[in-house]
Amino acid sequence: MTDGRVTRGRRTREAIVEATIALLREDGAAAVTHRAVAARAGTSLAATTYHFATLDDLLVVAFELLTDRMVEEVERLAELVLSGRMDLVEAAITFVEEVDADEDFVADGMIELAYGAIRNERLRKPTQRLVDHMGEPFAELIGGESARVLIRALNGMLLHHRAAGPDASTGELRSDVAVLFEHFGLTTAVRHRLEEES
Structure with missing residues (x-):
């Protein structure tokens, strides 16, 4: 059970980082907010701030x-x-x-x-x-x-x-x-x- 949670956490973290890169690519650093990244990654705002407390x-x-x-x-x-x-x-x-x-x-x-x-x-x-x-x-x-x-x-x-x-x-x-x-x-x-x- 723990391995599955770790794997999901790693995937979520990777999705958040890739979403950030996509936003950087499209609209620059000014477009990167926790909310925008969460929406782009298809995850919750809470998950985004859990993995990355600050921008x-x-x-x-x-x-x-x-x-x-x-x-x-x-x-x-x-x-x-x-x-x-x-x-x-x-x-x-x-x-x-x-x-x-x-x-x-x-x-x-x-x-x-x-x-x-x-x-x-x-x-x-x-x-x-x-x-x-x-x-x-x-x-x-x-x-x-x-x-x-x-x-x-x-x-x-x-x-x-x-x-x-x-x-x-x-x-x-x-x-x-x-x-x-x-x-x-x-x-x-x-x-x-x-x-x-x-």
Whole structure:
């Protein structure tokens, strides 16, 4: 009996976190309330507040899960780039465009996390963790600090692209990303890596 209760509790908690991510994706952090999350998760308000007493608790867990997903996606794309199966700029554009996929919440997730961290000190640690981990695949190519600065610059670029609205030119973003990667020496470093391995 206890195992069943634990399993149900875990499922409810997971549903609450996924509902929070869905609300973040659709309407941003301002849309996340206990009541809205409970309605979206199909659970009671009491269950939502039982699992997450404060919205801060809920946002931290949701953003930590988002961070894990974004890092996994960066690692997947970096592996494709470093094995020569995908162009570096194309990988970055793929990462950005996945924000519109049904279940993914990539570029906008970074933006929401960064905005949240401005006002919420508890979100600063997941924000820094995201930047650090997203830069890791490229740290050995251009150095750890350069990789982190590159990721911060890319995040700013994505923010401006998303702020331009749904009609924003992917061609302009592609051009900007190419210049950014070239400026940081990442394009050359990837090319040298591929030449060494061939």
